[in-house]
Amino acid sequence: MSTPKPTTGAILARLTTDQMSEHDLLEVVEIEERSGLSRWGWAAYYAELQGVNRSLMLVARPANTATPGVAGYIVARETAGELHINNVAVREEYRRRGIGCLLLNRILEEGRRLRATTAFLEVRAEDAVVMSFVL
């Protein structure tokens, strides 16, 4: 008999969101590659971690599973009061459990703390769509 999947509530209750560190980058790049996002790669994330926007690079970690590590991440930049969310991705096995939503909320909180007044998220489907939020 297979082990039942943890519920959304159980995952979120034991999830932490932390600022990304260079130790997370191998997993972040793996998630990026598996999620079909435009490629940044290790060097671009590493360079971003050295810059002024490093507080806008977050990872979500489930604390209660047999496979700890990075379940998802989000990366944004703040310029002139605008928060630009560049990448957000969640490991396929953790999707539809609220982790994407949690990461988005945490980055919007951080954007507000940095006095951003508008946030933009570009989503590429058939045509690029840009969503903007008033913070």
Ligand SMILES: CC(C)(COP(=O)(O)OP(=O)(O)OC[C@H]1O[C@@H](n2cnc3c(N)ncnc32)[C@H](O)[C@@H]1OP(=O)(O)O)[C@@H](O)C(=O)NCCC(=O)NCCS
């Ligand atoms: C987009 C992504 C980050 C969402 O992560 P997630 O953890 O699954 O998102 P959540 O569980 O917080 O979903 C929140 C809501 O978004 C909507 N949603 C999420 N994935 C969806 C999908 N594939 N289709 C339709 N709606 C979806 C739903 O309304 C969902 O709420 P519900 O599950 O209660 O119906 C994840 O699917 C992913 O990594 N995709 C590949 C990378 C990508 O496209 N990133 C966005 C552009 S940068």
